[in-house]
Structures are given as structure tokens and as C-alpha cells.
Amino acid sequence: LLARLKDPELLTAKGYIGGKWVSEAASGKTFEVTDPATGAVLAELPDLGVEETTRAIDAAYETQKEWAAKTAKERSVAMRKWNDLLLANADDLALILTAEMGKPLAEAKGEIAYGASFIEWFAEEAKRVYGDTIPGHQADKRIVVLKQPVGVVGAITPWNFPNAMITRKVAPAIAVGCTVISKPAEQTPLSAIAIAVLAERAGIPGGVFNVIIGTDGPAIGKELCGNDKVRKITFTGSTEVGRILMRQSADQIKKVSLELGGNAPFIVFDDADVDAAVEGAMISKYRNAGQTCVCANRLYVQAGVYDEFAEKLAKKVSESLKVGSGFEDGVTTGPLIDEQGLEKVKDHIEDALSKGARVVTGGKPDERGGTFFQPTVLTQVTSEMKVAREETFGPVAPLFRFETVDEVIAQANDTEFGLASYFYARDLSRVWKVAEALEYGMVGVNTGLISTEVAPFGGVKQSGLGREGSKYGVDDFLEIKYMCLGGI
Ligand code: ADP
Numbered sequence: 001l002l003a004r005l006k007d008p009e010l011l012t013a014k015g016y017i018g019g020k021w022v023s024e025a026a027s028g029k030t031f032e033v034t035d036p037a038t039g040a041v042l043a044e045l046p047d048l049g050v051e052e053t054t055r056a057i058d059a060a061y062e063t064q065k066e067w068a069a070k071t072a073k074e075r076s077v078a079m080r081k082w083n084d085l086l087l088a089n090a091d092d093l094a095l096i097l098t099a100e101m102g103k104p105l106a107e108a109k110g111e112i113a114y115g116a117s118f119i120e121w122f123a124e125e126a127k128r129v130y131g132d133t134i135p136g137h138q139a140d141k142r143i144v145v146l147k148q149p150v151g152v153v154g155a156i157t158p159w160n161f162p163n164a165m166i167t168r169k170v171a172p173a174i175a176v177g178c179t180v181i182s183k184p185a186e187q188t189p190l191s192a193i194a195i196a197v198l199a200e201r202a203g204i205p206g207g208v209f210n211v212i213i214g215t216d217g218p219a220i221g222k223e224l225c226g227n228d229k230v231r232k233i234t235f236t237g238s239t240e241v242g243r244i245l246m247r248q249s250a251d252q253i254k255k256v257s258l259e260l261g262g263n264a265p266f267i268v269f270d271d272a273d274v275d276a277a278v279e280g281a282m283i284s285k286y287r288n289a290g291q292t293c294v295c296a297n298r299l300y301v302q303a304g305v306y307d308e309f310a311e312k313l314a315k316k317v318s319e320s321l322k323v324g325s326g327f328e329d330g331v332t333t334g335p336l337i338d339e340q341g342l343e344k345v346k347d348h349i350e351d352a353l354s355k356g357a358r359v360v361t362g363g364k365p366d367e368r369g370g371t372f373f374q375p376t377v378l379t380q381v382t383s384e385m386k387v388a389r390e391e392t393f394g395p396v397a398p399l400f401r402f403e404t405v406d407e408v409i410a411q412a413n414d415t416e417f418g419l420a421s422y423f424y425a426r427d428l429s430r431v432w433k434v435a436e437a438l439e440y441g442m443v444g445v446n447t448g449l450i451s452t453e454v455a456p457f458g459g460v461k462q463s464g465l466g467r468e469g470s471k472y473g474v475d476d477f478l479e480i481k482y483m484c485l486g487g488i
Contacts, residue, residue: 001042001099005092009197013043015213016196017052018059019206026051031215033190036102036335036371037325045189048214053181053223056210060152060179061229063207068149068177072126075175079123082202086116086167086195093163093194098326100188101162102334103288105326115164115195117453118171118469125474126175142485147478149177150255151231154224156217156245158237159337160291162188166195168457169234169257172473174208181210181230183220185237187337189213218244225249234476235259236293239417239462257466257476259293259458261391262419265412266296266448267434269405270304272424273446278312280448281397284422286321286375289333290395291341293463294420294442294451297391298381300400300408310399314360314377317397321375323366333395336371345373345394351386352378352398362395383411391417405434413439418461422448441467 002008015022029047034040067075086093094108103111134143153173157165162184170180184192189211196211214220221241224230225248235245236259249256266284268277284296301309324331336342342365349363362376373394381387381398388400402408412421421440425431435443441459444450451457456467466476 001095004095007089007092010089010092010194011043011096011190012193012197013045014193015046015048015052016193016200016209016211017056018063018210019200022046022048022052025049025214031186033100033187035099036337037327039370042099043190045213047216048212049216050219050223052214053212053220054227056181056212057152057224057227057229059207060181060210063205064149064152064177064179067174067179067205067208070177072129075177076123076126078203079119079126079171079175082199082204083116083119083123085198085202086112086119089198093191096194097162097188097191098334100190101159102337103326104331104334107288108326111161111164114451114453115161115167118164118167121453121469122171122175122473125172125471129176129474129478140486140488142488144483144485146481146483147176148481150477150479151178152229153178153180153232153234153477154183154230155180156183156221156224156233156235156237157185159185159187160288160293162191163195165236166192168468169236170209172468173234173477174204176474176477178232178477179208181212181224183212183214183217183224186213186215186217221245222248225254226251228252231255232257232477234466242464255476257468258464259468260419260462260464261417262293262295262459262463263297263389263391263415263417264294264420264422265438266299267408267412267423268299268301268305268309269423269425269430270302271426271430272305273426274305274309274312276446277309277424278316280422280424280444280446281313282316282320282448284444284448285397286317286333286395289336289373291337291393293391295393296397296422296448298388298400298412299397300402300411302408303401303403306399306401310360310377310379313397313399317375317377318361323368323372323374333375336373336394338371341393342371342373345392345396348387348390348392348394349376349378349396352381355382355385357381357385357398383414389415405430409434409437413437416462417459419459419463420444420450
């Protein structure tokens with residue numbers, strides 16, 4: 001990997017605390033990062049833990065007031081430079097990302113651009129954190145509303161978007177004057193470190209953005225939640241861990257933002273453009289080998305177009321998807337992140353088949369072995385199967401048949417999750433009614449791709465709290481202060 005990088009310094013195996021690079025853990029322990037496509041060891045890193053987390057919190061705490069005291073424009077200028085550096089180094093950052101995470105190189109490059117876009121966006125938004133003046137309630141009073149940074153933020157992120165999940169949290173936080181301790185997933189710390197290398201080069205002061213790399217997520221998380229210098233926890237990952245973090249944050253009434261699991265329905269109505277729906281399903285279902293929290297998890301197809309949709313989707317999947325290492329030309333589907341991910345996919349398919357589902361294409365681990373899995377389409381799927389209730393997080397499209405609008409809305413909403421949803425229809429009245437009835441934070445209508453820095457990303461129900469991206473994305477990192485001026 002090193003030999004392929006234009007700038008080998010981007011592949012650094014160190015933590016970053018208070019502007020200093022940390023090459024040794026207090027515990028003396030190390031851990032390895034491996035390539036999921038080959039199992040090859042990419043780097044050996046210091047396994048930072050609670051002690052380093054406390055140090056990072058202290059550094060972030062000491063820096064925060066100074067950082068917040070800068071003008072919004074000053075923070076914005078540094079962030080703009082950071083954005084430019086990410087884009088200028090996109091090729092190297094994508095190589096590192098593909099190596100540690102497995103997604104195809106073209107998708108990794110797309111992620112770097114997507115990740116940088118949050119820095120650009122929030123560098124712009126930094127200058128627009130407006131307050132309010134409110135007409136006074138008594139003749140001698142005036143009312144002013146200020147928005148101020150919440151303070152030190154702990155940001156815990158998963159492996160499926162090793163770059164963008166970090167920038168999406170860190171950019172709005174530091175734009176408004178917070179400082180951050182970032183805890184990337186243990187599978188993909190190298191991308192996080194590379195972002196920090198570029199933050200340092202962009203002139204973001206030490207202590208503003210700290211990176212704790214380590215394998216003991218629960219202990220690091222506990223310190224972030226339990227240390228009263230940290231005022232906010234922002235997390236993307238499983239609902240299970242989200243619950244733990246929310247519970248641990250309760251003692252200090254810490255603010256929390258959570259982007260948790262999804263169980264996205266993808267509905268195709270009789271009046272849909274079926275070819276467009278197939279295209280949308282390809283993107284929504286198979287991107288990142290099905291490992292995104294907004295991936296279509298359940299595909300509901302109305303009876304009138306069910307057979308046509310199933311046939312066209314299966315044809316497209318078997319003809320256009322290519323499984324392999326993310327570094328190979330033309331590969332669309334990399335390995336699953338690990339053995340556990342593979343087992344879940346196998347289990348979901350076995351369960352569905354035992355209850356009457358049929359495999360139209362795929363259905364098995366790929367002949368390459370490892371954690372590669374064949375892109376799969378299942379038909380005759382019913383709500384009794386695991387695929388209806390749990391997030392599969394793999395390249396498996398289960399097709400459910402439905403008859404009426406009311407029936408499919410009830411089924412789509414019959415889940416504790418509420419992140420992304422999608423549907424294809426052309427009748428205008430149906431489009432409005434279905435969009436309003438879906439209990440989800442996001443609805444893609446006639447599209448399978450909804451993520452962008454300009455729109456509010458987030459879920460309802462047990463999919464989370466708060467929104468990331470867009471003008472709303474800064475709210476989660478701001479406190480409202482009301483000033484009542486009397487005696488005027
Ligand atoms: P995934 O299934 O995507 O790995 P997780 O929710 O397990 O999702 O992990 C997401 C992030 O949360 C990772 O950075 C992981 O290290 C971290 N994590 C896991 N368990 C805990 C915990 N108990 N407290 C804090 N962070 C945790």
C-alpha cells in the first residue's frame with residue numbers, strides 16, 4: 001500500500017492528541033489493521049485506551065474556549081483549506097480507505113468527495129449561525145437569543161464510511177466552535193488518522209480535533225460519556241450501542257445525537273417506471289456491498305409488476321455486478337467487512353429459504369472465499385422471515401409481494417426503525433400520501449440515492465436522534481442562550 005501512495009505520510013500509525021502524535025499506548029498494547037479482501041496486515045497501531053482518552057478530553061477542553069473565540073471566518077478559512085487538502089489527496093485517501101475497508105476504489109473516491117463536502121458545507125455555515133431578537137414582553141425589556149457551541153464533543157463512528165462519517169460530525173462541531181475527540185472504528189482507523197494529518201497541515205490548531213484509535217470501544221465510550229468535560233456525544237453505529245451510550249450519558253444529562261440502524265423499505269408500485277426502479281434498487285441495495293444504514297433492506301413490489309421487476313433486477317444483478325477486491329478494475333462489490341458480517345448474511349438467507357423463499361440469483365458465498373458474497377435476489381419472501389425484521393447489511397435483495405397501498409404502508413412501518421425509505425410511483429396523489437405516511441426520517445421518491453451534505457440526514461423511532469448535514473446540522477452542536485435585558 002505504501003508504495004502506491006503519492007504521499008506516504010498519509011499512512012500514519014499513530015493517535016493524535018492535543019496536536020501531538022502518539023505512537024505508543026500507555027498500556028504498551030498494539031493492534032493490527034487488516035485488508036478485508038486479503039487478510040494482509042496493513043499497519044500496527046498503538047491500542048489507545050482510557051488514559052489517552054482522558055488526555056484527549058483535557059486537550060480538547062483546554063483548547064475549546066480559544067477556538068470558539070476565533071471569528072467564524074477564521075474557523076471557516078482553516079476548514080476550507082482542510083477541505084481542499086482532502087480533495088487534493090483524494091487518490092491516496094481512497095487507496096487507504098479501500099485497503100482497510102474493502103469498498104471498490106471508485107466508491108472510495110466518491111466517499112472522499114462526499115466526506116470533504118461536509119467540511120466545505122459547514123465551513124460556509126460557520127458564518128451563518130444567526131441568533132434572534134424577540135419583541136420584549138414588558139416595556140422596559142429587550143430579548144436576545146444567542147447560539148453558542150455546546151463545548152467538547154465525543155464522536156464515535158463505524159467502519160462502513162471511514163471518512164465521511166467522521167467529517168459529517170467533526171465539521172459542524174468545529175465550525176461552530178466545539179472541539180472533538182474522534183473514536184473511529186477499530187477496523188478502519190487509518191482513514192481517520194489521514195484526515196487528522198491533513199487537519200494539522202490545514203492549520204487547525206492542536207486540540208481541536210483529536211483521534212483516539214483503539215480496540216476497547218466500550219471503555220473509551222464510557223470515559224467519553226462519564227467525563228464531565230465532554231458535553232455531547234455524537235454516534236453512528238448500531239442501535240444496541242446507541243442505547244448504551246444514551247444510558248451512559250443520562251447521569252450527566254449529556255446531549256446525544258445518534259445515527260443508528262435502519263430497515264429501509266423500498267416500494268415499487270404498479271404505476272412505477274420499472275426500469276428506473278431496478279436502477280434505483282441497484283444503487284440503494286448493492287452499494288458498498290449492502291453495508292450502509294440506508295441500504296434498501298426490504299423490497300416490496302406490487303403484484304402487477306412483481307414478476308417483471310424480479311426478472312429485470314436478477315438479470316441486472318447477475319450481469320452487471322462483479323465481486324472482487326476493491327483494487328481490481330470493474331469490481332462493484334467488495335468483501336464484507338468481517339466473518340461476523342458474512343455469517344449474518346448466510347443466516348438470513350438460510351432462514352428465508354427454510355420458510356419458503358427462492359433464490360433467483362446468487363445466494364452463496366463467492367468462490368473467492370474469504371468474506372466475499374454473491375449479490376443475491378430472493379423472491380417469495382414473507383414477513384415471517386428474519387430479512388423482514390433485521391438489517392441484513394449485505395448484498396441480498398428480498399422481494400415481498402403486496403396488493404394494496406394500505407397493506408404496504410402498514411408493513412413498511414412495522415419496524416422499530418425509521419431511517420431511510422424509498423418508493424417508486426408516478427401518480428401524484430399517491431406520491432404525496434405515501435411520502436407522508438412512511439414513518440421515516442428520509443424518503444427517496446423515484447430515486448435510490450438520497451445522501452448529500454445539503455440535506456438533513458437522520459432517523460425517527462429507534463433509528464436515532466438529531467440530523468447531520470444541511471442547515472440543520474449545526475443545531476446539534478449549539479446551545480440556545482436567551483438574554484433578557486431589563487431596565488431599559
Ligand atoms: P458496527 O456493527 O457497525 O460495528 P457498532 O455499533 O458495534 O457498529 O460500532 C460502531 C462504533 O462504536 C465503533 O467505533 C465501535 O468501536 C464503537 N463501540 C462499540 N461498542 C461500544 C460501546 N459499548 N461504547 C462505545 N463505543 C462502542
